[in-house]
Amino acid sequence: MSNPLTLSVIKADVGGFVGHSHMHPDLLEEAQEQLERARLRGPLFDFHVTSCGDDIGLIMTHDQGVDSEAIHQLAWDVFMNCTDVAKGLKLYGAGQDLLSSAFSGNVRGMGPGVAEMTFVERTGEPVIVFFADKTSAGAWNLPLFRMFADPFNTAGLVISPAMHAGFRFEVLDVKQGRTILLETPEEMYDLLVFIGASGRYIVSHVYSKTGEIGAASSTQRLSLLAGHYVGKDDPVCIVRCQGEFPAVGEVLEPFSMPHIVQGWMRGSHYGPLMPCRFADANPSRFDGPPRVISLGFQLANGRLIGPKDMFDDPSFDESRRLCNVIADHLRRHGPFEPHRLPMEEMEYTTLPDVMKKLAGRWSAPHEKLDQPAKIPTSA
Ligand code: 13P
Ligand code: 13P
Ligand code: MG
Ligand code: MG
Secondary structure, eight states, X not given: OOSEEEEEEEEEOOOBSSTXXXXXXXXXXXXXXXXXXXXXXXXXXXXXXXXXXXXXXXEEEESSOTTOHHHHHHHHHHHHHHHHHHHHTTOBTTTTTOOOSSOOSOSTTSSOEEEEEEEEOOSSOEEEEEEEESSOTTTTHHHHHHHHHOXXXXXXXXHOTTTTTOEEEEEEETTTTEEEEEEETTTHHHHHHHHTSTTTEEEEEEEETTSOEEEEEOOOOHHHHXXXXXXXXOOEEEEXXXXXSOOHHHHHGGGGSOOEXXXXXXXXXXXXXXXXXXGGOOOOBTTBSOEEEEEEEEEETTEEEEEEETTOSGGGHHHHHHXXXXXXXXXXXTTSTTTBOOHHHHXXXXXXXXXXXXXXXXXXXXXXXXXXXXXXXXX
């Protein structure tokens, strides 16, 4: 295929089964039927419906380009209809991520998470789509850095002439709504200044030095959009593999180290990101720990050949075990930091409402009071 193809991945939480842990099959069925109609009459070439935890994900190929109103409208309609199904079953938090009742041309900023890219399909076009639950946009910063900039992870950066020049990272500052482009390896340390703070600076795209798109991630932060806590952003990410991009195994390798991400219970805790099989993407222990699944596809003229469950591999068993060990240790901290998020991140949870109730109970420090403290003296 020599015409540009667009791969759009759009997800939302439209109701959990049970609580925030899983997806009810009726929602998947509803989405499947609606996208099947869009495939028969256009504009979709192909699609795959998936879920990770309580989030439903739509993976779609078409020729409408990124930010297409037709595609975003389609995704929005699917989520609205799934919300109706969720309401009928009284699923938990039905319509949770849909921040508005009216569509206005693009789902960005309306709650759903979006990752999209347009490219000309290569002779062999392996792509991996990652979905995470119980975490936040920014969770891909560390793995994307490892994949595209760390020679200890990606042998191709050293060995392959097609990758040796490095990559270009686009980083979004979610607080100020501005972006910066940084080159690796030249500006690797500058890049880390920002993306190490993954709550604020989020890698949105990675390009080869020739300008080919290699990765796209969702950058929507629900709390910043809504101004209050409505659930976590549960991000998605698309990565192209092989050739001038990291090999499939280099793209998966960062997840062998379960890095610590924001999310878990009430979106208010740090926890390790567990790479798991599709069947295990049901975060139930303390609503977690956070999960990531990876769907591998070969593209064939816009058709999605797959998915292959890429973490269905016993070589990730040790990472999962380590995740459980870390999870145990963090859980023992209970409501204490650093298990609980720091105060500035808790601003977007329900904690400030509790603090407001106690606002009137604070007084000046003791030594400034008129009455000195009665210090018990020994007889
Ligand atoms: P193949 O020789 O099987 O294509 O593998 C090459 C490669 O890049 C493995 O990571
Ligand atoms: P979700 O963001 O996956 O809906 O989870 C919210 C939550 O509060 C989990 O405890
Ligand atoms: Mg939920
Ligand atoms: Mg979720």
